[in-house]
Amino acid sequence: xxxxxxxxxxxxxxxxxxxxxxxxxxxGHNSLFWYRQTMMRGLxxxxxxxxxxxxDDSGMPExxxxxxxxxxxxxxxxxxxxxxxxxxxxxxxxxHTGYTGELFFGEGSRLTVL
Amino acid sequence: xxxxxxxxxxxxxxxxGISIIxxxxxxxAFDYFPWYQQFPGKGPALLIAIRPDVSEKxxxxxxxxxxxxxxxxxxxxxxxxxxxxxxxxxxxxxxxYQLIWGAGTKLIIKP
Numbered sequence: 001x002x003x004x005x006x007x008x009x010x011x012x013x014x015x016x017x018x019x020x021x022x023x024x025x026x027x028g029h030n031s032l033f034w035y036r037q038t039m040m041r042g043l044x045x046x047x048x049x050x051x052x053x054x055x056d057d058s059g060m061p062e063x064x065x066x067x068x069x070x071x072x073x074x075x076x077x078x079x080x081x082x083x084x085x086x087x088x089x090x091x092x093x094x095x096h097t098g099y100t101g102e103l104f105f106g107e108g109s110r111l112t113v114l
Numbered sequence: 115x116x117x118x119x120x121x122x123x124x125x126x127x128x129x130x131g132i133s134i135i136x137x138x139x140x141x142x143a144f145d146y147f148p149w150y151q152q153f154p155g156k157g158p159a160l161l162i163a164i165r166p167d168v169s170e171k172x173x174x175x176x177x178x179x180x181x182x183x184x185x186x187x188x189x190x191x192x193x194x195x196x197x198x199x200x201x202x203x204x205x206x207x208x209x210x211y212q213l214i215w216g217a218g219t220k221l222i223i224k225p
Contacts, residue, residue: 004157031211033211042215042216042217042218043158043203043215043218045212045213048211048212050211055211056211056212091157091158093157095211101146101148101163101207101209101213102148102160102163103150103158103160103213104159105157105158105159106157107155107156107157108155108156108157
């Protein structure tokens with residue numbers, strides 16, 4: 001089973017607050033992605049980890065965003081301080097171990113920053 | 115050159131009809147073309163994918179048609195059902211981790 005558990009599913013916070021989004025692949029995976037989805041910009045890759053190391057963080061909007069993957073079964077995406085323009089659905093995804101190119105996405109964390 | 119252009123933005127099809135969504139790309143280095151399906155409140159899920167060495171791939175009611183010379187590929191949904199109502203994304207990659215996504219097509223199947 002290659003599912004991905006994300007938490008929280010919904011987060012409403014006020015501008016300036018710190019937000020931490022969590023991702024737990026059900027079975028440990030070496031490749032993990034964080035995506036952001038908005039109506040205006042579609043699906044954007046924020047960061048890609050391989051073997052727990054950030055390989056491509058060129059999509060991270062700015063220094064307010066940071067991501068960690070301390071082990072193959074856990075990753076966090078932190079926004080500090082949050083701004084209204086960060087409102088979006090944030091997805092965590094893992095790459096199929098057989099590399100068919102298939103990404104398995106979690107159900108997402110919907111963030112609203114007031 | 116990195117873009118994947120998807121059309122239409124939205125589509126309404128009668129139940130039992132054929133839904134067709136088109137994508138075009140520029141980068142000839144792309145060698146993997148998946149379609150993802152996304153239901154409200156869920157993450158995208160792989161529906162079907164094709165590599166450029168074939169012109170068509172069919173899985174059940176879903177078919178990808180691929181035209182390498184025109185740099186276009188399309189998703190056909192035969193006998194469209196209300197349960198097919200979702201947002202569909204095409205994508206392309208060069209065989210690495212980086213997927214270039216289309217903007218998405220919101221498909222509504224009317225009963």
